[in-house]
Amino acid sequence: MTVVGRTNRGAENGRASQQDMRRQNLAVVLGAVRAHSPLSRADVAGRVGLTRAAVSSLVDELIERGALNEAPATASGRVGRPGRALTISDRGPAGLGLEIGATHLGACVADLRGEPRLWRRVERDNAGRPAGQVLAEAAALAAEVEAEAAALGLCVQGRVLAVPGVVPNEPGGLVERAPNLGWHGIRLAHHWPDQNTVPEPENEANLGALAEYWSAELPAQTIVHVSAETGIGAALIIEGRLFRGARGFAGELGHIPVQPDGPRCACGARGCLEQYAGEAAVLRAAGLAGDALGQHGDAVALLAERAGAGHAPTLRALDGAGRALGLALASAVELIDPDCLVLGGAYAELADWLLPSVRAELAARVTVRPWASEALRPSALGRRGPLLGAALTTVRRIMADPTLLPTG
Amino acid sequence: MTVVGRTNRGAENGRASQQDMRRQNLAVVLGAVRAHSPLSRADVAGRVGLTRAAVSSLVDELIERGALNEAPATASGRVGRPGRALTISDRGPAGLGLEIGATHLGACVADLRGEPRLWRRVERDNAGRPAGQVLAEAAALAAEVEAEAAALGLCVQGRVLAVPGVVPNEPGGLVERAPNLGWHGIRLAHHWPDQNTVPEPENEANLGALAEYWSAELPAQTIVHVSAETGIGAALIIEGRLFRGARGFAGELGHIPVQPDGPRCACGARGCLEQYAGEAAVLRAAGLAGDALGQHGDAVALLAERAGAGHAPTLRALDGAGRALGLALASAVELIDPDCLVLGGAYAELADWLLPSVRAELAARVTVRPWASEALRPSALGRRGPLLGAALTTVRRIMADPTLLPTG
DNA sequence: ACTAATTTGTTGAGAGCCATTACAAACCAT
DNA sequence: ATGGTTTGTAATGGCTCTCAACAAATTAGT
Numbered sequence: 074m075t076v077v078g079r080t081n082r083g084a085e086n087g088r089a090s091q092q093d094m095r096r097q098n099l100a101v102v103l104g105a106v107r108a109h110s111p112l113s114r115a116d117v118a119g120r121v122g123l124t125r126a127a128v129s130s131l132v133d134e135l136i137e138r139g140a141l142n143e144a145p146a147t148a149s150g151r152v153g154r155p156g157r158a159l160t161i162s163d164r165g166p167a168g169l170g171l172e173i174g175a176t177h178l179g180a181c182v183a184d185l186r187g188e189p190r191l192w193r194r195v196e197r198d199n200a201g202r203p204a205g206q207v208l209a210e211a212a213a214l215a216a217e218v219e220a221e222a223a224a225l226g227l228c229v230q231g232r233v234l235a236v237p238g239v240v241p242n243e244p245g246g247l248v249e250r251a252p253n254l255g256w257h258g259i260r261l262a263h264h265w266p267d268q269n270t271v272p273e274p275e276n277e278a279n280l281g282a283l284a285e286y287w288s289a290e291l292p293a294q295t296i297v298h299v300s301a302e303t304g305i306g307a308a309l310i311i312e313g314r315l316f317r318g319a320r321g322f323a324g325e326l327g328h329i330p331v332q333p334d335g336p337r338c339a340c341g342a343r344g345c346l347e348q349y350a351g352e353a354a355v356l357r358a359a360g361l362a363g364d365a366l367g368q369h370g371d372a373v374a375l376l377a378e379r380a381g382a383g384h385a386p387t388l389r390a391l392d393g394a395g396r397a398l399g400l401a402l403a404s405a406v407e408l409i410d411p412d413c414l415v416l417g418g419a420y421a422e423l424a425d426w427l428l429p430s431v432r433a434e435l436a437a438r439v440t441v442r443p444w445a446s447e448a449l450r451p452s453a454l455g456r457r458g459p460l461l462g463a464a465l466t467t468v469r470r471i472m473a474d475p476t477l478l479p480t481g
Numbered sequence: 482m483t484v485v486g487r488t489n490r491g492a493e494n495g496r497a498s499q500q501d502m503r504r505q506n507l508a509v510v511l512g513a514v515r516a517h518s519p520l521s522r523a524d525v526a527g528r529v530g531l532t533r534a535a536v537s538s539l540v541d542e543l544i545e546r547g548a549l550n551e552a553p554a555t556a557s558g559r560v561g562r563p564g565r566a567l568t569i570s571d572r573g574p575a576g577l578g579l580e581i582g583a584t585h586l587g588a589c590v591a592d593l594r595g596e597p598r599l600w601r602r603v604e605r606d607n608a609g610r611p612a613g614q615v616l617a618e619a620a621a622l623a624a625e626v627e628a629e630a631a632a633l634g635l636c637v638q639g640r641v642l643a644v645p646g647v648v649p650n651e652p653g654g655l656v657e658r659a660p661n662l663g664w665h666g667i668r669l670a671h672h673w674p675d676q677n678t679v680p681e682p683e684n685e686a687n688l689g690a691l692a693e694y695w696s697a698e699l700p701a702q703t704i705v706h707v708s709a710e711t712g713i714g715a716a717l718i719i720e721g722r723l724f725r726g727a728r729g730f731a732g733e734l735g736h737i738p739v740q741p742d743g744p745r746c747a748c749g750a751r752g753c754l755e756q757y758a759g760e761a762a763v764l765r766a767a768g769l770a771g772d773a774l775g776q777h778g779d780a781v782a783l784l785a786e787r788a789g790a791g792h793a794p795t796l797r798a799l800d801g802a803g804r805a806l807g808l809a810l811a812s813a814v815e816l817i818d819p820d821c822l823v824l825g826g827a828y829a830e831l832a833d834w835l836l837p838s839v840r841a842e843l844a845a846r847v848t849v850r851p852w853a854s855e856a857l858r859p860s861a862l863g864r865r866g867p868l869l870g871a872a873l874t875t876v877r878r879i880m881a882d883p884t885l886l887p888t889g
Numbered sequence: 890a891c892t893a894a895t896t897t898g899t900t901g902a903g904a905g906c907c908a909t910t911a912c913a914a915a916c917c918a919t
Numbered sequence: 920a921t922g923g924t925t926t927g928t929a930a931t932g933g934c935t936c937t938c939a940a941c942a943a944a945t946t947a948g949t
Binding site: 086087088089090091093094097098100101104120121122123293294295307309311312316317318319320321322323324325326328329330331332333340341342343400401403404405407408409410411412437438439440441442443 | 498528531717728730815818848849
C-alpha cells in the first residue's frame with residue numbers, strides 16, 4: 074500500500090505539537106547525514122545544534138524506520154573513541170516513479186539517497202488507446218519493477234506518475250486532460266488494477282524541473298525550467314518550491330506575446346511565442362512540415378538530424394525560434410529574476426542550435442541587472458528528468474518527514 | 482530601543498525546540514483572535530485544536546506581553562458560564578512607519594490590530610539636500626509621533642522606513658541608492674541621531690504591495706503590484722510572501738520588451754515598457770513634456786488634470802500607455818498566474834484613464850486560462866500604501882512571533 | 890427560589906521531547 | 920599500563936502540551 078502520499082498531517086491549522094518538533098528534528102538529522110555523509114552521532118549533534126543525547130534518540134528512530142544505516146566503529150586516526158559512521162540507507166525505503174508518454178512507458182525506483190536503482194523504459198503506442206488499457210500496462214510494469222526492487226531490499230513507499238498533461242493541485246488522482254494521450258478527466262484509481270498501489274499523477278514538466286532542482290550540486294533556489302512538448306511551458310521553482318500559480322496556470326510561456334501584432338495564435342491572441350518557437354512553427358519554417366516529417370515520425374529528432382547535417386533552412390528556423398524564445402525568457406528574467414534558466418524537454422535536444430541565439434537575445438535584453446550567459450543552460454537530465462523527478466518526489470517527502478515511514 | 486527587527490531566532494539550522502513550539506502556538510492563538518475577535522479561551526481552543534488548558538496558558542502570556550486584552554465576562558444568552566471576550570490590544574505594542582519621499586516626510590503608528598492610529602505627512606523638499614539633514618528631520622518627526630503615541634498608550638516596538646530606492650535584502654540598514662533623493666550607499670545608522678531608534682529601510686513599492694496584501698478582506702495569496710515612480714516596477718507577493726528574486730531584481734516590469742524592435746531604451750535594449758508607459762514617454766506623447774510641466778511641477782497630477790479636462794492628446798497618450806502596460810502585464814499573468822493585479826503609485830491616480838485599455842489588452846491576450854477583468858484593480862490604499870506597509874511590517878512580525886514583545 | 894444542566898476557566902497529574910550531567914566504552918599517546 | 924580524549928548512553932530535570940477533575944458562572948426547569 075502506498076504509505077507516502079500528500080498527507081498533510083498536523084498542519085490543519087498551524088498549531089505546533091511535540092510530534093511536529095520530533096518530526097522536524099528527525100528530518101534535520103536525516104538531512105545532515107544526507108548532505109555530509111558519513112557522519113557520527115556526535116558530528117550530527119555538533120552540526121545541527123542538538124545534543125548528542127537527542128541525536129542518539131533521533132538516530133535510533135531513523136535506524137528503526139530503515140532510513141539510516143550504521144557502520145561498525147572505524148578507526149579515524151584521531152584521538153578518542155571513534156564514532157560509528159551513519160549513512161542514508163541504500164536498502165529499505167524507496168520511491169517509485171512511473172511515466173506515461175505518447176510512445177513509451179517508464180518506471181524507476183530510487184533509494185533514499187536519491188540514487189535511481191532501477192530504470193525501465195518500454196516503447197508503446199499509448200496515444201490512441203483507452204486509458205484503462207494503458208494504465209493496466211503501466212500497473213503491470215510497476216508491479217514488475219517493484220518486485221525487482223524487493224530483490225534489492227528496496228521497499229517502495231510511494232508512487233508518482235508523470236503524465237504529459239494537466240493535473241490539478243489536489244489529492245484525488247485526477248488527470249484533467251492529456252492531449253497527447255487523448256485523456257480527459259481520467260481518475261487513476263478507477264483504472265488501476267490494485268487499489269493499494271495507485272500512483273499519484275503529476276505533470277511531467279513539473280517533475281522534470283524538480284528533478285533538475287534536486288539533482289543540482291549547488292541548488293539554485295529559483296529556476297525557470299522551460300520545456301516544449303505539446304505547448305511551450307515553464308515550470309517555476311521559486312525559493313526551492315514548485316510554484317503553480319494561483320489557478321495552476323503559472324509558467325504559460327507559450328502564450329507570452331513576442332510580437333504584439335504577430336500572426337494569430339490558436340489561443341486567440343496575436344504573436345504568442347508558440348507561433349515562433351513551437352514545434353509546428355519551427356517545422357514549417359524549416360520546410361519540414363510535410364512529407365519529411367511523415368516519414369520520420371519524431372519531429373524533434375528530425376530537426377536535430379537536419380540541423381546536425383547543416384541543413385540551412387532548419388538552422389535558420391532554429392535560430393529564429395531561439396531569438397523568439399530569448400525574447401520571452403527576457404520577460405521571465407525581468408519579472409522573476411531567477412538564479413538560472415534551464416532548457417528541458419525537446420529544447421534540451423536542440424540546445425546546440427538554440428543556445429546561441431537565445432543567449433544573444435538575453436544578453437541584449439537583460440541589461441539592468443547582472444546576468445551571466447551560463448545562467449541559461451540545457452537540462453542536465455534531458456528526457457530522463459520527469460521519471461527521475463517522479464521517483465524522487467517520494468524520496469524528498471520522506472526526507473522532509475521521516476515519520477511517514479512505517480516503523481519496522 | 483527597537484525590539485522588533487529582522488531577528489532570525491532559532492532558525493539557524495532548522496532544528497526545532499520547545500520554544501519554537503511555544504512561539505508558534507502563541508502566534509496561532511493571537512492570529513485566531515485577530516481573525517475572529519472577540520473570542521473566548523474556549524472558542525480559541527475549539528478553533529485551533531489546542532486544549533482549553535493550553536490556550537489559557539498561552540493567553541495569559543499574551544496578556545502579560547500586552548498583545549491581548551480581556552473584557553469582563555459578558556452574558557451571551559447561551560446556557561453555561563459565559564466566556565471572557567479576548568481582543569487584540571489597542572494599547573501597548575505598536576509599529577512605527579516612516580516615509581521619505583522626494584517632496585515629503587511621513588510617519589504613522591499602527592496598533593496591533595493593524596489600525597493606523599496616528600498619521601502625519603509634512604511637505605519637504607528632500608531631493609537635493611544631504612541625507613544626514615533629511616534623516617535628522619525624519620528622526621525628529623519620528624520622536625514627535627512616538628511621543629504622541631505614548632500618550633495613547635502605544636509603545637513602538639519596531640521602526641521601518643519606506644524609501645524610494647534600492648534596499649538590499651540584508652540587515653544593516655543600507656540604502657544602496659535612491660535616485661529621486663540623490664542618495665548612494667547611505668547607512669541609516671550613520672546619520673540617525675538616536676542609535677536606539679534607527680529604522681530599518683525597505684523599498685516603498687514593496688511596502689505598498691504588502692500593505693495592499695495585508696489590508697485585503699480576502700487576501701489573495703499571489704499578487705502583482707505595479708507601481709511607477711522613477712521607473713516602472715512590480716512588487717510580487719507569491720503565496721503570501723514578498724518575493725524579491727534571486728538577486729533582488731524581481732518585478733522589473735519596466736524593461737519587459739513590449740515591441741521587439743521598438744525605440745532604444747536607456748537600458749540598452751529596445752522597446753522596453755518604459756518607452757511606452759514611463760512618465761517621460763507619456764508626457765511626451767501627451768505633448769506636455771515642456772513648459773506645461775515646468776509650471777505644474779507634479780507630472781502625475783498634471784496628467785490627471787488634463788485627462789480629467791478631456792484633453793485629447795493626453796487621453797490618447799494614456800490609452801497608449803495602458804495598452805503597452807496591458808501587454809507587459811499579459812506576460813506577467815502568463816508567467817505568474819496571480820490572483821490579481823494591482824495598479825499602485827502613479828498608476829493608481831491615473832487608473833480612471835488607464836484601466837480600460839489595460840483591461841482590454843489583457844482580455845485580448847490572456848485567453849488560455851480563466852481571467853476576470855476585475856482581477857486588475859487600482860490600489861485601494863493609493864499613495865498611503867508604503868507608509869502603512871512600513872508601520873504594519875512591525876505589527877505583522879509581532880503577530881508571527883509574539884515572543885518578540887517584552888514581557889511586563 | 891431552588892436545583893439541575895451546561896459551559897468556562899483553572900488546577901494537578903502525566904506524557905513527550907530535549908537539555909544537562911554523569912559515566913562507561915573505545916580509541917590514541919606516552 | 921596509564922592518562923587523556925572523544926563517543927555514545929543513561930538518569931534526571933525542565934518545558935509544553937494533553938487529559939481529567941473541579942470550581943465558577945450562567946440558563947432552564949420546577
